[in-house]
Amino acid sequence: MSKAIEIEDFSYGYSDGTAALSGITLSVEHGQKLALIGPNGAGKSTLLLAMAGFAKGTGKVLVDGLEMNRKNLKKIRTCLGSCLENPDDQLFMPTLFDDVAFGPLNMGMAPEQVKLRVADALQTVGLAGMADKAPHHLSAGQKRAAAIATILAMRPKIITLDEPDGSLDPRNRNNLIKLLVNLPQTLIIATCNMDFAAALADRAVLLDKGQIIADGDAKKIMSDSKLMTEHGLEVAKKMK
Amino acid sequence: MHHAHIDKFAYQDSAIHRLDSRVKAIVVLVFTAVVISLPRTSPSILACYAIGPFAILVWARIPLRFVFKQILLVSPFVLVLALSCPLYDKTPVTLNFGPFHWRSSLGWLRCFVILGKFTVTMLALIGLVSTTRFNHLLAGLQRLRVPRLLVIQLGFLYRYIFVLIDRAHHILRARAGRKLRHLGFRAELRTAASMLGSLFIRSIDTAEHISTAMQARGFDGRWRTLSKLKIRRSDVLFALIAALFMLGLHVFVRPVLP
Numbered sequence: 001m002s003k004a005i006e007i008e009d010f011s012y013g014y015s016d017g018t019a020a021l022s023g024i025t026l027s028v029e030h031g032q033k034l035a036l037i038g039p040n041g042a043g044k045s046t047l048l049l050a051m052a053g054f055a056k057g058t059g060k061v062l063v064d065g066l067e068m069n070r071k072n073l074k075k076i077r078t079c080l081g082s083c084l085e086n087p088d089d090q091l092f093m094p095t096l097f098d099d100v101a102f103g104p105l106n107m108g109m110a111p112e113q114v115k116l117r118v119a120d121a122l123q124t125v126g127l128a129g130m131a132d133k134a135p136h137h138l139s140a141g142q143k144r145a146a147a148i149a150t151i152l153a154m155r156p157k158i159i160t161l162d163e164p165d166g167s168l169d170p171r172n173r174n175n176l177i178k179l180l181v182n183l184p185q186t187l188i189i190a191t192c193n194m195d196f197a198a199a200l201a202d203r204a205v206l207l208d209k210g211q212i213i214a215d216g217d218a219k220k221i222m223s224d225s226k227l228m229t230e231h232g233l234e235v236a237k238k239m240k
Numbered sequence: 241m242h243h244a245h246i247d248k249f250a251y252q253d254s255a256i257h258r259l260d261s262r263v264k265a266i267v268v269l270v271f272t273a274v275v276i277s278l279p280r281t282s283p284s285i286l287a288c289y290a291i292g293p294f295a296i297l298v299w300a301r302i303p304l305r306f307v308f309k310q311i312l313l314v315s316p317f318v319l320v321l322a323l324s325c326p327l328y329d330k331t332p333v334t335l336n337f338g339p340f341h342w343r344s345s346l347g348w349l350r351c352f353v354i355l356g357k358f359t360v361t362m363l364a365l366i367g368l369v370s371t372t373r374f375n376h377l378l379a380g381l382q383r384l385r386v387p388r389l390l391v392i393q394l395g396f397l398y399r400y401i402f403v404l405i406d407r408a409h410h411i412l413r414a415r416a417g418r419k420l421r422h423l424g425f426r427a428e429l430r431t432a433a434s435m436l437g438s439l440f441i442r443s444i445d446t447a448e449h450i451s452t453a454m455q456a457r458g459f460d461g462r463w464r465t466l467s468k469l470k471i472r473r474s475d476v477l478f479a480l481i482a483a484l485f486m487l488g489l490h491v492f493v494r495p496v497l498p
Contacts, residue, residue: 052456074458082456088403089449094375094395098465106458111466132251134374136402154457 002065004028004158004186005051012046012057020046021057021210028186028203030157035201035218036190039232043210044190045085048160051188052082064157078107081151085162087143091135096127096146099135103154121153122146125179141172148179158186165196198222198236206231249302249370255474256300256371261380263475267482268368272361274486286356288493292485293363302370311362318358325350374398379467392463400446407442411435 005028012021021043028034036044049055051063053073061068063076081103084090093099100118109117122128125145130138138146144164151159164180165173177199180187191197197204197218204218208231214221221227223239250257256264275289297307326347333349335342369377374395382391415431423431 049452054452054455074460077456077458082452084449084453084456086449088400089446090453092396092399092450092453093465094378094398095373098375101466102454102459102464103457105464105466106460106462114466132373135399150457 001030002062004030004032004064005188006060006062007047007050008060010050010057010059010061012050012055019210020055021050024050024059024210024212026205026212026215028158028188030186031184032203033181033187033201034189035197035204035222036188036207037192037194037197037204037222037233038207038213039192042207042231044192044207045162046210047207048082048162048188048190051158051160052077052080054082078154079156080158080160081154081156083147083151083159083161083164085166087140087147088135090147090150091138091143094134095131096122096133096135096138096149097131099146100131100149100153103150107154117153117155121149124152125149126175140167141169141175144168144172144176145179148176152183156185158188159183160188160190162190163192164189165191165193192233194222194228194234194236195238198239206233208232247369247372247374249300249306250373252301252371254300254371256296256367258474259371259478260469260471260475261372261376262384262469263471263479264368264372265377265380265384267479268364271364271482271486274490275357275360275364278357285493286353286360288489290360290363292482293360293367296367296371297363300367300371302367307363307366307370310366311359314362315358318354322351322354322358325354376469379465379469382463382465383467383469388463396450403446404439404443408439411438 005026007024007026010021010024011019013019024047036047038044046055050057050061053061053068053076064079066072066076066079068076091099093102097118100121101114104114104117118131119128122131125148127142127145127149130142135143135146148159148161148164161180164176168176173196177196180189180200187200189197189200201218203216204214204221205212206214206221206227213231214224214227219239222236225235228235271289271292275286278285278289297304326345329345329347329350331346333344333346335344335349372380378391378395378398381394382388412435415435419431
């Protein structure tokens with residue numbers, strides 16, 4: 001059976017010559033909850049973009065067994081849902097309903113099926129009954145949940161989330177953890193919040209300066225205070 | 241941050257709110273064309289035309305204070321145009337209001353007519369926006385075969401104008417927090433240019449992120465939405481009443497040219 005993600009010797013550089021990622025080799029099993037940890041500018045977001053085919057570099061990227069190329073791009077983006085860092089970028093339609101329906105409609109689903117998917121996704125993230133709301137009328141926590149709903153409605157096998165806990169208060173962060181921990185999909189979460197990562201992930205990949213520094217059991221990596229401090233991170237509170 | 245949204249009353253419920261957005265949009269478009277094409281006429285005739293949108297605003301329970309505030313917000317552009325009329329056209333005219341006569345210039349008459357037409361058409365436009373949810377309006381425009389690109393851009397404008405305003409406020413606040421003395425005109429101008437540049441670059445960034453989010457959800461250039469519009473008997477009745485109102489004014493209220 002194919003793996004959720006297989007990346008082999010992947011490198012990516014910005015147009016000014018700065019190397020964002022170099023020699024990344026990574027494989028993620030289906031159903032795994034992986035935390036991509038690392039300081040700011042480590043290359044976490046770029047790696048997530050590479051998984052969705054937005055950062056084209058050298059090396060090999062396979063998503064659910066499909067090689068990243070122009071021909072497979074549509075299939076890849078159907079099975080891998082990307083949730084961007086800023087929910088305002090993710091929610092671009094006039095209403096929540098239209099936003100959540102955007103993906104399923106582009107997948108060619110029938111209107112009745114789309115409506116069911118939207119209702120189901122909003123129910124899952126706790127926003128049932130808010131379909132007619134405009135995204136700019138939502139709170140920060142609701143926007144984050146709505147951004148996840150836009151992905152859930154497409155029922156992807158793999159979900160990537162870029163700093164999903166950013167600008168959330170503790171209550172909303174806990175709600176988000178409860179939501180994500182119960183999702184059956186493969187989750188790849190880029191974050192520099194160790195408490196958040198520790199609450200969700202069973203595996204951690206530490207990235208710094210575009211390279212993988214450590215890869216293994218989340219608890220083991222995130223409780224290594226020397227490793228964490230060396231790379232500008234901290235040990236999660238519950239691991240101290 | 242809280243914003244006074246232009247469509248904040250569009251979420252109310254009334255017979256006007258429930259009308260199909262396409263019917264409302266067409267009526268407002270025709271009404272605007274009729275009002276604009278009125279010849280140089282006395283402002284009193286424009287007052288007759290104002291009855292229609294005024295009745296709709298009252299029926300839909302849109303606070304008139306809000307309406308006039310919105311008109312005032314966009315009036316500076318028209319005010320400049322209108323107030324320049326008396327400067328270049330001083331041909332004397334006499335206006336008759338029943339037993340009253342007023343000697344003025346054609347420039348002033350033009351000024352009042354421009355302001356009158358602006359107010360009446362704005363009443364209709366605010367009536368449309370305040371009684372129609374923006375997504376329904378966009379769906380209506382799309383069904384009326386307004387170019388898709390224009391509809392998409394309108395949607396983005398509505399969605400992101402407030403994000404942009406928020407960012408501008410943040411930049412202004414950051415500047416105010418560090419500007420501890422008067423910098424002089426040139427330095428102020430330079431700062432303003434940098435601020436605008438920063439806003440522009442961040443807007444481009446946002447546009448790129450939105451494009452990423454759209455492509456990640458399968459966008460291939462075709463805009464797909466689930467339109468929930470349906471023409472009912474009340475829509476036909478509204479269109480008929482609006483047509484009769486405009487036709488009646490056209491036939492019975494004749495403009496008197498000075």
